[in-house]
Amino acid sequence: MTYKIAFFDIDGTLVNEEKVVPQDTIDAIRELKAAGVEPVIASGRAPYFIKPLAELLGIDSFVCLNGALAVYRGKTVYKRVIPRTSIETLVALAEQHQHTLVYEGEHDFFANRADCPLVTESVLSLKVELPGTDSEFWRTNEVLQLFLHCESHEDALYDALLDDFTFIRWHRGALDVLPYGGSKAQGMEAMLRELDIPVAESIAFGDGLNDKEMLRFAGLGIAMGNSHPELLPFADYVTTSVDDRGIRNGLKHAGLIA
Known part of the structure; x- marks a missing residue:
């Protein structure tokens, strides 16, 4: 399978317990972009919480607030407001x-x-x-x-x-x-529809309880080695931990980087 887009959770996935992005993760995202694959942040965090990380990684699209808001390169493609x-x-x-x-x-x-x-x-x-x-x-x-x-x-x-x-x-x-029923998968689905990318050509990385729907929805769902145990049944593959080249090893498993 050729994957065209990759969704990444933040806490415990892109950043470690100290909220630091490992250098190997920075390098792996750069290699992913060079391979022509679109990286997207997919987080429970609000957009004003993710700006520094997005700038560091050179990512300009995101699904945030647990799927309630999806923005592709500055264009809002989905928003769900609570009544x-x-x-x-x-x-x-x-x-x-x-x-x-x-x-x-x-x-x-x-x-x-x-x-x-x-x-x-x-x-x-x-x-x-x-x-x-x-x-x-x-x-x-x-x-x-x-x-x-x-x-x-x-x-x-x-x-x-x-x-x-x-x-x-x-x-x-x-x-x-x-x-009710809200999840990152809803924002992901809207973004894939906007970009006309089949679900099967998407991958997602996560580690927490709010990543269940995202991993199940993606064409390839990858759980971090440091994931909450209840997330693992929803993953297609379990990579190593965030501090042990987890993003790189997951992208290698997907055939997206060397």
Whole structure:
């Protein structure tokens, strides 16, 4: 199979635990581009979180916010906004349990209350700036994803909202909140349609729970050696870890670089 496009998760895939891109990964992406294959970032992160990495790797297309936004070389090809009626229900329930929400728009993000320790801990773990505070942001702005800040033993408090949202834990104190059924695969599908590339000619790399649909959807789904164990059944191939030439070895397996 000749692959034309490759989608890459960020945390645990392109960057390691220290949020550093290994030099071998930088070199492998450069070789991939030289071979005429389009690299695309596919992340749960918002676009304002990925700009430095994209510039470092010379990647100008991305699927972000867990598939809610897909941009190909500056052109938006897909956007899924969470209905305000759904957010209103979540806001009320989070307020009842005194849990902080962070609203993620296309261009900025805001917490609904200041000085939440779980916000500080989880967001700073991404090596990005903390959000501002604006409890009313969702009322007048498009929200594409939220963070819900609670601990894992409290997840079940939100089971009543599972018809409206998909919840994915990414930190001990934070969940991604997506519209029901949302995933990176939706943004990938829109980009492939825009570029008229068959799904079979795409590959994807990931390591986390929010990569299940992406790996299953791609023509070739590659899990990193450091992946969450629950991701592995969704992969066609398991490469080595991010710090052990994982991207290079996966691209070699796909026949895209030497």
